[in-house]
Amino acid sequence: MSSSTSISSQKRLEVILKSYDRIAILTDENVKAQCWHHFDILSPLSTLVLPIGESTKSVKYAEEVWFFLQSKELTRKSLLISVGGGVITDLGGFCASTYMRGIDFLHIPTTTLGMVDAAHGGKTGINANWGKNMIGTFQMPVDVLIFPEVLNSLSNRHFLSGVVEAFKTAVMFNKDLLDFLIAHPSVLQLREKTGWIFEAARTKQRVVKDDFRENNLRKFLNFGHTFGHAFEHFVGNDRFLQHGEAVAYGMLAEMQIAEYKGFFYDFWKNWVDENMPILPINKSHVDEIMYRIIRDKKNSNSLCTFVTPRAIGAGGVELKFTPKQTQNFLETFLPQTTPHEKP
């Protein structure tokens, strides 16, 4: 499916390392412990290791990163390399794009999700206690380097969380990729054949390049993300619901509210049943979910915005519903009870 390999990533990294006056690395404790042997070339560089988890994507840790950059005397001609999952690349991108009004940054994602989606978008951000990703910038990394071998230490659950975003990109913009993913339904097959990761990354990059500020085509990559973000932020703990898992349910919900009946709906309902944990949200949580949806960045004029597929690979449709319509839908979408309570 693709001729890209981690060898080409390695070569690009070597060139980049020679192009800056100073370079610093941002990573987290897990990546440092489990993946660092893949990155001998980075070992001599100043490295800040942060705790794992979504709570690291905060103003508090942004201040720690900014201070680290200045304590290592990074200038406007320096580079920050973020090695990690979405938390680290989002935080690193935000801090680099605001340190001295912006220095270059490079992403080396260590999760499937980062490789196929999160690291490419030029969306940086941190969370406020009143909303996910509410503070951030649009700024592109100088490059995103993919080393599929680092995924070996990732659990199947984390791996699948990224596959969800590859499905999302494929259904909107790449029919061949969707056919490939459908033809390889087992996580073991997807772990073996890594070409689809590069292909999903390239598709995402192409859409972002053509529509950086999300005025047009890029909006369709938000498929599943209005409900998804609300689910994820409400649960607030990725032991119970990861980003990709929340988006998987969000895609299902957005197809249902749009009454989308294509073959992908049936496929997806099945795929979610087989591959995703049960959604730990029920009808009693509707008000809290609505609170988050109403404050979603994509909304305006008090309408809730959702995306649903059109023809496969040919983009999507953006639909708007009133809060009342959205609430009524959620009452039918969410079950009466959940198998385990939200912690």
Next chain:
Amino acid sequence: MSSSTSISSQKRLEVILKSYDRIAILTDENVKAQCWHHFDILSPLSTLVLPIGESTKSVKYAEEVWFFLQSKELTRKSLLISVGGGVITDLGGFCASTYMRGIDFLHIPTTTLGMVDAAHGGKTGINANWGKNMIGTFQMPVDVLIFPEVLNSLSNRHFLSGVVEAFKTAVMFNKDLLDFLIAHPSVLQLREKTGWIFEAARTKQRVVKDDFRENNLRKFLNFGHTFGHAFEHFVGNDRFLQHGEAVAYGMLAEMQIAEYKGFFYDFWKNWVDENMPILPINKSHVDEIMYRIIRDKKNSNSLCTFVTPRAIGAGGVELKFTPKQTQNFLETFLPQTTPHEKP
């Protein structure tokens, strides 16, 4: 000198107010008390009033502004209007450019400094406790509206602080403006004839537009600012040294270290003597000043960067000195003692 007036600003404001789904205002206690009667049109809008002073330009108040924006339910189609001096426009620009990854913002500067310089640059920022303006973005306001009548309540000292930046822009890029400023040496004359404010603003805007990211001509608007920022940040209290005053001494220092001998040097030495308070810094502070200069955003490769004029109105020259050279210069530039100690 100019046909622009506050009437044209008023008309532009009326159009802008109709172009957004929601609008919020950021201002400070002084402006609210002294200038609000000039802005009846803004009174019905949601307004956050912050304390005066440089310490408001912090992460803490940025969090307060972000929270205010979401509590007023601003969306990506909303506008933040900052009405105030550099603290308010820098903070407002930073928060707007990072709220939901960037919403539109408009500046209504209430100081001479803001009108001629600070509000136009697209430089937003907050201070870290380890450096001024070290966190920020490059993002242009949708417009900068000038109402010279609000300067009536500004002290002469604050007024002159802005005149310094007009001189700086003029000596680099506008010989006619420099001739005008030299021909009107009294603050009363400059308060009466407000056309030069619009002219200085237009000159600054033109330079910024041609070189937004400061790769070329715009660098010369940093004239006086490497030393100036270090002086200002070291003193750390604008009762003792305001931004424009620090820049006035910075311009003097940067001409001296560059051994610039043009007529403007003699004029400026005189102007500073007559119009600026005595610099509250002496030789015993050299190490602390150097600490700040070495960390200046404009530096790279461990050299200190300064700007000095070339031919009047024809841009400047950027010069680099080693820290040792810079330190030796400061030993000669700063006096043995200061008339009053730094608080």
